[in-house]
Amino acid sequence: MPAAEELEDVHTRVKIVAALSHVHDAETVKALGYELKRSISNNVTRQLYTTILKELRSFPMELISEPVENLLAEKDFSYKIKKRIEELLEPEYDNFWRL
Template sequence: MELDRICQNCSSFFQDSRDTDLGICLNDEVFEPFLDEIMENADFSNCYDIYLKKRFDGEKEACDQYEEPEIIEIPDDEDINAYILHEKLKHQNVDEIIKYFNNSDKEIVNKAISSISTYVFIGNRGAYEGLINYYMGLGPAESLEDVCMRIKIVDILSTKELERNTIEAYVNELARTPSNNTTRQLYSLVLKRLSMCPVEIVRELLLELLGKRQYSYKIRKRIMEIAGI
């Protein structure tokens, strides 16, 4: 259904909860310093005097920046509050969590990884890419502490195994980390996860890996089985 081309029907028109017909345009530069608070709190408590000065009747004809709001269809069996929260988390900026991945304190890093997992699970793209980039940038696992942290990361990434980046990260782990008693559990998990990934991508990457690295007969045999060769 096409809406009347008036300000009140524009996605940039925003009202204080105490107003019915009056509101402001979020494209007005005067509100730019307050946008995060306005959108998060859905009110103008941090700039109410400016709001009162700038508000206008939403029935006025829209300008050339008019854009109809996107209509989101909520499934009938979905709780609206849960759905809104899910969508908010899905698109939330997670840079404040990701920055702790590079902390020198391993406990803080582990907490950051645990925190990012919720966002990855619900489809937050920034969370997934931040975790992948961190994981790909690690060196070889050398200690049990390294192994435990990587197992946690692999468990999180296991929800995104249709992504080529995830599969590349798994193979990268096999390429950089030696197989030994310390890393045995990590190797077993990565190989298990690879066996559940799309075989056409896995085969390509594993064949390339076998051309670069030497493995024991047992590991090489398992890799070849997963690659389907």
């Protein structure tokens, strides 16, 4: 499947991400990271990026830290997207209250 370019592609991928996100393992993290890596960031794909980043936040830090760091090193993202991805690596204050 080629990278998402049209809104229909984005909607299809959002459904795939939702299905994948029920399995919290390294392969799912790899697949989500790959989708971020190959998809361009623009107004059409914003929903896809938002969905993937939201799903990655639900994964344990041990699973996402290395793949996210590699993703940031391998692709040049816009400043705004880069900051949103880097936020995945920051400990969240509310996680304390979710325990």
